[in-house]
Amino acid sequence: MGALTDSRKRITADHRLPIPSFPPPSPPPASKRPKLAQLPSSLDPSTSASPPPNPSPQIIHAAAAAASTSTTPVPSSSCNPASSPLPNRRRLPPPPPFKRPIHGPQRVLCAFRFDGPARPHAAGPSWSSPSSPPPPQPRSLGLEQYVELVNSVSHPAPPTPTAIPDAVREKEAVPLEVVAVEEDGDDRKQQDDEEEVVRGCVVVRRGPLYKELYEASSRKRDAKLKTLEFEVRLAEEGRLGLERLAEVLPRISPKEEEVPEPFVPLTDEDEEIVREALHGRNSRERLAVHEPSNIVITREILQCLNNQEWLNDEVINLYLDLLKARELRQPSKFLRCHFFNTFFYKLISGGYDYKAVRRWTTKRKLGYSLIECDKIFVPIHKEVHWCLAVINIKDKKFQYLDSLGSMDMKVLRILARYFVDEVKDKSGQHIDALSWKQEGVKNLPLQENGWDCGMFMLKYIDFYSGNMDLIFGQKHMRYFRKRTAKEILNLRAE
Template sequence: MGALTDSRKRVSADHRLHPSFPPSPPPPSKRTKLAPLLPVSSPPPLHYASPSSAAPGPSSSAAAAAATASTSSHSSLPHPRRRLPPAPPISRPIHGPQRVRRSFRGGNSRPNSNPPWYSPSPPPKPLGLDQYADLVYSVTHPPRPTPAVHVPRGTEAIPEVVMVDDNEDIRQDKEDEQDVEEEAKAKVVGRKVPLYKELYEKSSRQRDARLRTLEFEVQLAEKGRLGLERLAEVLPRITPNKEEVPEPFVPLTDEDEDNVRHALGGRKRSETLSVHEASNIVITREILQCLNDKEWLNDEVINLYLELLKERELREPNKFLKCHFFNTFFYKKLINGGYDYKSVRRWTTKRKLGYNLIDCDKIFVPIHKDVHWCLAVINIKEKKFQYLDSLGYMDMKALRILAKYLVDEVKDKSGKQIDVHAWKQEGVQNLPLQENGWDCGMFMLKYIDFYSRDMELVFGQKHMSYFRRRTAKEILDLKAG
């Protein structure tokens, strides 16, 4: 329905205020049922008095009496009542808050959004290196409770109110400006050497210092060149055989790549891909898929790979160091209750291993810290206890526990007393470190692999994707290369 304009409202108001305009019938009550339309006779015409007949007279009084009679006879008739038409529907949305009806999760404030069961949740984002390091530190270093401090009542410090005089600051600033101006004037007046000569001497001194620095850099570069030339002459005599250096980085064949891709990307997650009978470890596709990128390694994959490294050593004893590889459950069992040697005493009997632990060159102990893999090495060959963490952390407590374990192990198996006080306890320097939040397990395995070859740790983050595929291939073949 349209709104009345101002002119319409004004005309309508004028007509209603006119004395001869009949009053509008009252609005029908909502409770009263509207009657049907009745036939109504046309009302008599209205007679308006002219200005000339304003004075009373016999003719005018007679006309007024006739009009009064006509009006009274007309008012006696019932007023017509019309049935109002139905209200039209609202052609526009209501501007106001509307209630969203929800029944069995069928409604939504956004009509175009899909129900939650048709919207698969996105995969969680992997942790970044900083977030992962903070997570590891929060797990390994829980916060200590803050001791309560008793403050006697009435000894609280009352802040001191200092009044600042703005006028004093302004006077001080003006005095400082005057001192600077006077000092500058004194320099100009008392100058004995022209300004251009001072600037020239200053630039000469700077130039001479730069020339001396360049001369020193040239001499240093010359010495470095001579050192590299001597190293190039000696290097062929100390470089190992070319066949041994690239062995940890031998590229996979196309067939191996296809097999690994099928094993890591298949749909049947419960399918058995490999079974190691000596250790009774079964590898399914779901277990092996931890070797995909951005995944954390699990115990089954790590323990089976360590078994394969021991078998590799037994196949070629002259090519690798004599090592012992504890599984991922050893250290957790050893520190149960603080320190418990008896719980792991029977893990290293000669009948079970075929050799004494003290006869090994290196003993590798994987350490799992809830969300992070680390490595401890009992280096019997060099008389060291070493700690390797791909985040660069150090755990002296773990090295002290392993030192105590070695003393108890030697005494239990051979009856001898070994003194480890002179052995070094150190964190390995210049260690390859991870640059993300998921490759700690792969770094630990490669620390063990390279140390068992008696090689330097010449790998980095860029090799992790290749090492993951190579480890998957070796587990599928049940043979470490």
């Protein structure tokens, strides 16, 4: 019985019989041998189409004994009595069609029945009927075949391309990938050449939405794109006509600062003329003669306009006459003013006597009355320092301007007394000028050295007569000295 049991187990192991079931059973443990399995129906003599030809009595006897001793039929493809050394004992089945490996048992994957060509059996008698074709022998499913089968189920092969009518193709058109559906209210126009394409009822975007948003934001931050957009817009404006270009240029070009008239730089020719006049060799050469005031300007007198020099009476008085001529030349641009010369205050400051200066301001001589003016300028000379006093008739106050920041109320009281006498003498009117405000002008541009007081006084008069704010300072004094020399040489204030 031991030999019989071993033979049965060996037979069952040698015939790799697949079980037609799904999913595949788990393989038996390596430490146990596989249990007995039934023989395939192809080896069952009751279901065979053709019995084996001329069976010998020994074979029939062995088959009957095997059937009586076990409920499970023992498969045998052929029994050759000549090959067995013991004819009276049960013979072993023929060797399997495939050789077994010697080193160990062979595992069989019995997951699926794979229909294919039948395995060739060993030479021997067959129990199948000669009239019916031999049944297909099941073949074991290896790892490569199993992977191929799984791929064929999960990823079916694409159908062979065939000619499909256009109508059927339009009905079966399905979008490949839906990335985003976008609705923008009024901007829902969809065109074939734009980024959105309509296929069926789903809007398919050709690119991811995050890429479009990133590109849009990068275009907004890109300075080169902004410059390019501006150039395109400028070209479009240019097509409408050159007359619109004047409206576009102010928006893109910085506005040039207009240089005020008192600070217009001198030309190279003027610079050369002034340099020659101030630094020539002949100091007694006449450079300018002002006939209305009978003032003659020589090089020696004009050289007081050099840097670090004090201004003299001739230069100051001539320049005040030029300012009056400028006012008469452009009355709409300048205030109506009167300019006393440097000797006026000297006559009334020692001991006040109105009769000493009464004939200075006759209407026949001036052509106007002082009461008709807006401002009256009085130069004040204090031994080595020049100051300015202003009778501001327009604002009804007396003002004192000192480039050193000091104040002298005595000067303003004397001028108030003089103005009351002057109005009463020339027009017969009595005004209460003594009650006008007397003040020292604050926030004045002050000198920062010991020789520019005369130049500051002239510029106070120049700016006030033009109704301008005092917007100059110490840094402009060199320029003002050259400009004053130029205006005196030309006998024309600008």
